[in-house]
Amino acid sequence: MKLIYKPSPNYRSPQSTSGIMKDLTYCLIAVTIFSSLYYTMAFGSNLGLRVVLMMITSVASALATEAIWCKVTKQEVIKGVLTSYGWVTAMILTLMSSIKVSYYALAVSTVIALVFGKLVFGGFGQNIFNPAAFGEAILMNTFAGSNRTDILTSATPAAAMKSYGWMTTGDTFSTMMTSKGFGSLGQMFVGWYPSAIGSTSALLILLCLAYLVYRKDIDWQASVFYIGTVFVLSLVIGLLHGQGIWYPIFQVLAGGVLFGGVFMLTDPVTSPVTILGRIVFAVGAACFTLIFRLRSNMPDGVLYSILLMNMLTPAIDKMLEGSQIKDIAKLKKRAIIAIACMALVTIGVGAIAKTQSAASTGNPASVNEFAAAIPESTISWEGTDYE
Amino acid sequence: MNKQSTIYKVLLLGVLCAFCGLLLSGVNGLTAPIIEEAAIQKEKANLVLIYPDAEFKEVKDYDDPTGLITGIYTAEGLGTVYKIHNVGYNSNGFTFLLAFNNDGTVGGFQVLEHGETDGFGSRCFDEEYVSSVESLTTSDSAPLLSGATLTSTAIKQGYDAAKALFTAK
């Protein structure tokens, strides 16, 4: 008997691929509307309009790219574009970017994301990496300087926290929240602060999660385990340094944890096939997120943690024997060992993080020495403004 | 001679290496002075800020445990110039020249490029601080400047490194 392996979602599930993508699109539109409203009310209708225009630019580039690709590879254009769902990638990419990104940079990144992230691999369902994450990595790394417009000069919460090495005292945290305009954690939950376009409103994203799970578009395990692990591990790390409950809550609310956890981690093409695999995948991503936040040069670790775990998906599938589930107990044991190792490493990294009460530009040793005597470091801080 | 014998192999390799060695040393003799001249030319634009009209020679071998010294140039009959790179506030660091006259007094203190904060760390490169450094000798140390702690500490560390090398000569 010939076994045909198809990447999920399969047609046995209550939702078809087009149904899932439709629901996803609705959610992304909802996030876009919220973001546009926020920017209009907080900064004027120029910026609100800009959000919409950026979305249009990205989607248009995506559709054009896929149409050209279909033409070149001699496929039927309309059908090819509609079943390739390029606009979903475009929308996620736009929502991950900062509002300062120029239209040109966004368009080029969308093209590169689709061509090199999805189309050369064989199109929808064949890619290894989440194309939106790939596009965002390109956007961040190469368009950072020249193609950014100076619309807003405020920092994002992740970037602000990064200047303290993602580990600081409660007092410094409150000062940072008020001085940078993030308000309270409650305000962050609703999402009324500037950051990447789509990842601000925790409330809205959680509603989207509920909707998508209810409509059986995604498995709840991946998102919940990702957000949960970030929360639990940062709680442990925070407690090791004597920080309160605000620390894990901030870790979850700031940056792309919620957005990535709901819209990118759950991509069935690039995550493992089994539920157990997806749990390991989610925990791994959470661990990497925290490690990158604490120790890397980037303000937020979500993007690259997702890309790294995408790369490990085949290994996870192999470890948990992918589509043939033979001995569940053995597989569960393997999964638990993997999770335990990753968690321990993360806690270890967190334990050696230094508490900083003064912002630094990446020189922890000297800051600890001169923290008291330096007025300059809290005044003229320039951070990065994307996540 | 038998090609497979060890003597033949040794001889072949030996002759080959000797020939190549001669060729290399010949070309080296031709090109080395040009390369050295070019290197000094590049630095000269900066070095004349301290000792105008001097003949500079680069010192290649020096033992600097701090790693802050990126170049040493001697000015015939005048003194020695040290090119120092250290990190103050801006993580990219800054580069400056510090010269000791042959009699042990400071011959010059000149910043080449820096990204220190305007109004804070940059005060270390203003007239007041610069002249205070230029009045020092090898028995002193560069002073710290309040409000520019990181930058002046970096200068102090560089000063001490140069001093160590200068007095060790």
Added chain:
Amino acid sequence: MSENNEKKGFFSEMIFNNPVFGLYLGICSTLAITTSLNNAIGMGVAVIVVLVLSNIAVSLIAPLTPDEIHIPVYIVIIATLVTLVGMLMQAYTPELFSALGAFIDLIVVNCIILGRAEAYACKNGVAASARDGLMMGLSYTFSLLAMSLIRQLLGTGILSFSNPMSGNEIFSIRLIPQGFEIPVFKTQTGAFLTFAVLAAAVAAIKLNSEAKEKAKALEAAKAKKKEAAKA
């Protein structure tokens, strides 16, 4: 007919035996330095010089060299040549030298050089080896130029070339307006992406021409059969 073959010979050597996109040799330096036309031509010329001279030297020494020590002998020759070229470049074309940096010394381990020495020069005469070195060097340079053209154009928007010895600019045209260049092509990411596209293009040409050859051979066989049947 024979002229066609001659032309096809040169072209096909450039594409099909292309060391970089066909045989995947010397990729390291290709990815690293192809950010400008200057670098490409500078490195290409250096490799051609080393390749031709080393092929000549190896083809002269090979008959004298017993098999066991042929690797150290070839390496000594190649290393000497590379060092000589490096010294001359440092003295007479200092800007190019610092732009190419460590990759000049890395020519020693560029697989193309040792590869051709082992595969061709040690078995053939001096003239043939020299020609082989020249052809391989030229197609390597051609690959570098292709990569650099794309990367410099898309990455900086300008196509420019300066005299390597004096540093004077010979030409500089801006083809993509300021602010519309794509900086990713200046970085290693862009290098890999460009390389992938060019390698795919070469593979496509190869496959295409192979398919055409097969079709032609099939046609010819059919025609022969018909003739035989008629007769």
